[in-house]
Amino acid sequence: GGVVVCVANQKGGVGKTTTCVNLAAGLALAGHAVAVIDLDPQANATTGLGIDHRTVQRSSYDLITGSASLEEVAVPTRMPGLSCVPSALDLTGAEIELVAAMEREHRLAESLADAPERYRVVLLDCPPSLGLLTVNALVAARDVLVPVQCEFYALEAVARLMGSAERVRAALNPELRIGGVVLTMYDARTRLAEQVALEVRGHFGELVFDTVVPRSVRLSEAPSFGEPVVTLDPGSRGSQAYRALASEFAERYGLN
Amino acid sequence: GGVVVCVANQKGGVGKTTTCVNLAAGLALAGHAVAVIDLDPQANATTGLGIDHRTVQRSSYDLITGSASLEEVAVPTRMPGLSCVPSALDLTGAEIELVAAMEREHRLAESLADAPERYRVVLLDCPPSLGLLTVNALVAARDVLVPVQCEFYALEAVARLMGSAERVRAALNPELRIGGVVLTMYDARTRLAEQVALEVRGHFGELVFDTVVPRSVRLSEAPSFGEPVVTLDPGSRGSQAYRALASEFAERYGLN
Numbered sequence A, B: 001g002g003v004v005v006c007v008a009n010q011k012g013g014v015g016k017t018t019t020c021v022n023l024a025a026g027l028a029l030a031g032h033a034v035a036v037i038d039l040d041p042q043a044n045a046t047t048g049l050g051i052d053h054r055t056v057q058r059s060s061y062d063l064i065t066g067s068a069s070l071e072e073v074a075v076p077t078r079m080p081g082l083s084c085v086p087s088a089l090d091l092t093g094a095e096i097e098l099v100a101a102m103e104r105e106h107r108l109a110e111s112l113a114d115a116p117e118r119y120r121v122v123l124l125d126c127p128p129s130l131g132l133l134t135v136n137a138l139v140a141a142r143d144v145l146v147p148v149q150c151e152f153y154a155l156e157a158v159a160r161l162m163g164s165a166e167r168v169r170a171a172l173n174p175e176l177r178i179g180g181v182v183l184t185m186y187d188a189r190t191r192l193a194e195q196v197a198l199e200v201r202g203h204f205g206e207l208v209f210d211t212v213v214p215r216s217v218r219l220s221e222a223p224s225f226g227e228p229v230v231t232l233d234p235g236s237r238g239s240q241a242y243r244a245l246a247s248e249f250a251e252r253y254g255l256n
């Protein structure tokens, strides 16, 4: 069966969406059946995969509220083997609506019960917060993948995220593990990036993927084309990094 | 009297905290009495101003819940004329606690009623979401200042933020205006930055500050020293940009 992995970090702008979109695309290129579920009301993963969030009929909101099944909400992307559950603006209200709901932290997990039969890998793209959408993702997932931008504020955020993941594991999802840590936006010209990388590897050891994603302009340009960089510009450093990350991920999860 | 300005953008990592900390420092250097209120549970503005959020006794949480006054929670920073209301971890639960509270959107506005008498400028640093903390900030402020990172996803976020600000203006705070838009992390080597800047200026015209903040490594290093870049490294491009922004801001708000 497949694995559901939550891509989370409450620090904003660290590369959660870029990692979801490009890691998923890299895995699909290698022949695996993959889905990206966009749990961010900003709908960036939806846009990054070439879907217009304004025309979306059903969304991750329907999945979380239980009014539609995974099969009904998933749509194909331009890449064979890669599906997406898009986000839409109605997700904004979901967190406040969920506060008073029964089993509010388990709604997504229930809707994704059959996901491992449909897909080899499901990636959950989370918004930059530790609210009910991210908690739902942490409960629904077996693993959490943490992108860490090689900057000071992002480093500080990791301890708090690990604390939240531990609280979810203890109270709501005993299976939850740290699946891995990915260093992103590594700028080789700065000492800060090197210091952050050393500190993260010192703290998380083997959990940190060998692949480090460099800062690369093509990565930030790809979303405007609605295409993952791994297909838009296969020769770019950003693409090579995410292809390498995909094969390391496949190795670690025994996908081959 | 002074002015309360909310620095907001639900897109993560666009430079909200960096703008709060360095604009405030630039204004304080010019002799104005300024306060930064950190409304983000991540407490980045608190750290960026040299305060250890782990040792904080009272925080913005007390301000929002009304259990302490502005005078009681504000602490001095290393810079004369610049005070900070620090954030602490208890702010994480505030959003859920506020959902059921009376006047939940007005709590901060009530606590800041005397702020314009105490400070010439108060900057509210918001978390990357449109939840109750940011809504409280939009209700408490007269103006909203929007940092826009010169990247594609960040551009998409602006329309949604303006929609939220308009809803707050119509329902909760009729005084709320768009005070200005600041272009951040402008990388002159990329066409994308130029395209985003053109689009933002085309759409917001005069509201966009002339000062554009370039991408600059010193800006991302400064938080690790707990000091704004304008004092840490006055000659750096980041510092020059925020000093220029501060004088443009002072001009626009008639502070001189």
Ligand SMILES: Nc1ncnc2c1ncn2[C@@H]1O[C@H](COP(=O)(O)OP(=O)(O)OP(=O)(O)O)[C@@H](O)[C@H]1O
Binding pocket: A011, A012, A013, A014, A015, A016, A017, A018, A019, A040, A044, A126, A127, A128, A184, A185, A186, A213, A214, A215, A216, A217, A219, A220, A221, A223, A238, B010, B011, B012, B013, B128, B151, B152, B153, B154
């Ligand atoms: N390695 C990289 N090199 C250059 N730019 C990058 C890289 N990774 C991401 N970006 C760009 O940086 C910005 C932030 O990345 P992204 O949106 O993926 O982060 P995020 O964590 O999903 O943000 P949010 O917290 O808002 O959800 C985007 O504009 C993206 O295109």
Ligand SMILES: Nc1ncnc2c1ncn2[C@@H]1O[C@H](COP(=O)(O)OP(=O)(O)OP(=O)(O)O)[C@@H](O)[C@H]1O
Binding pocket: A010, A011, A012, A013, A128, A151, A152, A153, A154, B011, B012, B013, B014, B015, B016, B017, B018, B019, B040, B044, B126, B127, B128, B184, B185, B186, B213, B214, B215, B216, B217, B219, B220, B221, B223, B238
């Ligand atoms: N002009 C700049 N040049 C280079 N780095 C910058 C610049 N402005 C901010 N940074 C760095 O980019 C990262 C994001 O900036 P910052 O934390 O201020 O954004 P934010 O919008 O407050 O993020 P969040 O959404 O998490 O609150 C930080 O590591 C910061 O040090």
Ligand SMILES: [Mg+2]
Binding pocket: A016, A017, A018, A040, A044, A126, A127
């Ligand atoms: Mg994202």
Ligand SMILES: [Mg+2]
Binding pocket: B016, B017, B018, B040, B044, B126, B127
């Ligand atoms: Mg911030």
